[in-house]
Amino acid sequence: MEEVEGGAREERRxxxxxxxxxxxxxxxxxxxxxxxxxxxxxxxxLVFFSDARVTPFVTSASVEDADVITENLPGTVxxxxxxxxxxxxxxxxQSDFDKMMKAYEKDGTKDTxxxxxxxxxxxxxxxxxxxxxxxxxxxxRGSGGGPGGPGGAGGFGGQGGPQGQDQGQGQGQDQQxxxxxxQGQDQGxxxxGxxxxxxxxxxxxxxxxxxxxxLPWLVKIDEYVEGRAYQGNREISLRPGVDDQLPLNExxxxxxxxxxxxxxxxxxxxxxxxxxxxxxxxxxxENPSKDYxxxxxxxxxxxxxxxxxxxxxxxxxxxxxxxxxxxxxxxKGSQDLAPVMRLLKWVDQAxxxxxAADLDRYVDVDSxxxxxxxxxxxxxxxxxxxxxxxxxxxxxxxxxxxxxxGWDFNLTFSGDAxxxxxxxxxxxxxxxxxxxxxxxxxxxxxxxxxxPGTTGxxxxxxxxxDQSAPAxxxxxxxxxxxxxxxxxxxxxxxxxxFPAGGQGGPPGAQDTGxxDTGAQDTGxxxxGxxxxGxxxxxxxxxxxxxxxxxxxxxxxxxTVYHAAYKKLxxxxxxxxxxxxxxxxxxxxxxxxxxxxxxxxSTAKSLRTTLTSRTESLAKDKVITGG
Numbered sequence: 001m002e003e004v005e006g007g008a009r010e011e012r013r014x015x016x017x018x019x020x021x022x023x024x025x026x027x028x029x030x031x032x033x034x035x036x037x038x039x040x041x042x043x044x045x046l047v048f049f050s051d052a053r054v055t056p057f058v059t060s061a062s063v064e065d066a067d068v069i070t071e072n073l074p075g076t077v078x079x080x081x082x083x084x085x086x087x088x089x090x091x092x093x094q095s096d097f098d099k100m101m102k103a104y105e106k107d108g109t110k111d112t113x114x115x116x117x118x119x120x121x122x123x124x125x126x127x128x129x130x131x132x133x134x135x136x137x138x139x140x141r142g143s144g145g146g147p148g149g150p151g152g153a154g155g156f157g158g159q160g161g162p163q164g165q166d167q168g169q170g171q172g173q174d175q176q177x178x179x180x181x182x183q184g185q186d187q188g189x190x191x192x193g194x195x196x197x198x199x200x201x202x203x204x205x206x207x208x209x210x211x212x213x214x215l216p217w218l219v220k221i222d223e224y225v226e227g228r229a230y231q232g233n234r235e236i237s238l239r240p241g242v243d244d245q246l247p248l249n250e251x252x253x254x255x256x257x258x259x260x261x262x263x264x265x266x267x268x269x270x271x272x273x274x275x276x277x278x279x280x281x282x283x284x285x286e287n288p289s290k291d292y293x294x295x296x297x298x299x300x301x302x303x304x305x306x307x308x309x310x311x312x313x314x315x316x317x318x319x320x321x322x323x324x325x326x327x328x329x330x331x332k333g334s335q336d337l338a339p340v341m342r343l344l345k346w347v348d349q350a351x352x353x354x355x356a357a358d359l360d361r362y363v364d365v366d367s368x369x370x371x372x373x374x375x376x377x378x379x380x381x382x383x384x385x386x387x388x389x390x391x392x393x394x395x396x397x398x399x400x401x402x403x404x405x406g407w408d409f410n411l412t413f414s415g416d417a418x419x420x421x422x423x424x425x426x427x428x429x430x431x432x433x434x435x436x437x438x439x440x441x442x443x444x445x446x447x448x449x450x451x452p453g454t455t456g457x458x459x460x461x462x463x464x465x466d467q468s469a470p471a472x473x474x475x476x477x478x479x480x481x482x483x484x485x486x487x488x489x490x491x492x493x494x495x496x497x498f499p500a501g502g503q504g505g506p507p508g509a510q511d512t513g514x515x516d517t518g519a520q521d522t523g524x525x526x527x528g529x530x531x532x533g534x535x536x537x538x539x540x541x542x543x544x545x546x547x548x549x550x551x552x553x554x555x556x557x558x559t560v561y562h563a564a565y566k567k568l569x570x571x572x573x574x575x576x577x578x579x580x581x582x583x584x585x586x587x588x589x590x591x592x593x594x595x596x597x598x599x600x601s602t603a604k605s606l607r608t609t610l611t612s613r614t615e616s617l618a619k620d621k622v623i624t625g626g
Contacts, residue, residue, distance in 0.1 A: 069234070071228045073122060087120055090217075114126055267286065306384070376425050382426065
């Protein structure tokens, strides 16, 4: 009670407490049934699907890439103008470099360090540089001049030397980039396979931290300055090899592909100095990236770069399972891996008849025929069927079809220069059908009796031990695959090496200390766990590529493949373009400061291979039409 004016008292009552139902907001009370059903549904989902994985697919085409160029430096001369003499100067803090090298020597970590770069007189501060390669770099970790490919010292335990001696432990291939392995040379200065070091195929590099001007580098223009590019390029690769090891074979391969209208990385020769060290002439190459595909490939599409050690196998509908096999380069956020997954599923599940009938629904057949024919013509030891998986899948958003783009051609012009259009020239598979056999070997690699077909003795020697050119079915220069076969899980060894020390004969052969007796395992598994058919791991890693193998095995595509092969042969060899282009490349390399005698020696070896390839293929019935 309260006393109010006039002495009267007023009684203040406490308002009645609301009922529980009235405490619920009015909209909810009016619509309680739908809310209740929703809650019940969520409860059911939690009970039955609480352990399920959600795998979102991005399908909206309205989202654009956030990774754009905001500052594009024009420079003074075209970066990849091969008629110009180019100069690079890289300057960094020595302590940063020392830490980077120690990290790599310890566990293979490739740290990026800050540096200043001057390109043809244009200064760029704060670029990023890191080592590029894997097996190429093994000599930096005390592996004794590690190669970047099979067949050389430290390669596959191959016998590339004049006496066929073992030259070291096997080394693995790079997870993103493929290296090379130098062949032993005969007394005439050429490797057993007819290829001098640097002139084609495999080159062993004795790299040293004391010679940074010779190290393979990846230069990243926008590493510390977001959105910056130099003439549209944000990544530049400096390939290994100087003087007589300058990779003219890669430059020639890229020139031939450009001639035929196929997408190819741009390249040039550059005179490089690092922290006032002596200059070295290097091959610089456009690095496969978002910028590369957007500049080199016409049309609207998505690029998927295959990862070394990855697989071409269909492994289900979870897109995260494919991230170790493919890297999407562009249109991130607006597109996803779904097209690749559909392709892999179809290739995996299609019968031979279905593959022949429906391939053109998934793949641009004419483009793919040109790609496969080119890899054979340039004797690419490590194409899409090799362990490096050196290819990019391009998915055209208009036609809904795939094309295959090649990259990393440092193992071209390897092996038998007389290999024909239906012989395998790539590393993967070793006898698992077209495109899966050993270089120079026909598919299968065995005759009807199960004995070795046309394979010769290991190490580039004949049965008597005399030095010879590499026999069919062998690695260029006499190198051999490792004992125990190649990995079947699609992964490369973490230390860059191959199992069991990287020595041994081809799959199914005995390891006899460097000499292959040709003995075969007649059981269901070839020696080393390789399936009898020759394929390793279903087309991933070391095991070839199912798309290429099925294409070459199908009679339905003989006409389109052979037509592409004949046309490209005329462009590359019959017209003399390959030889004349090689001369132009030698001139360009010298203009950028390359050692004249070394480059000429390399070119001489490569020119010999071009001549042999031209003359041999000119007699092939695919070329003659006979």
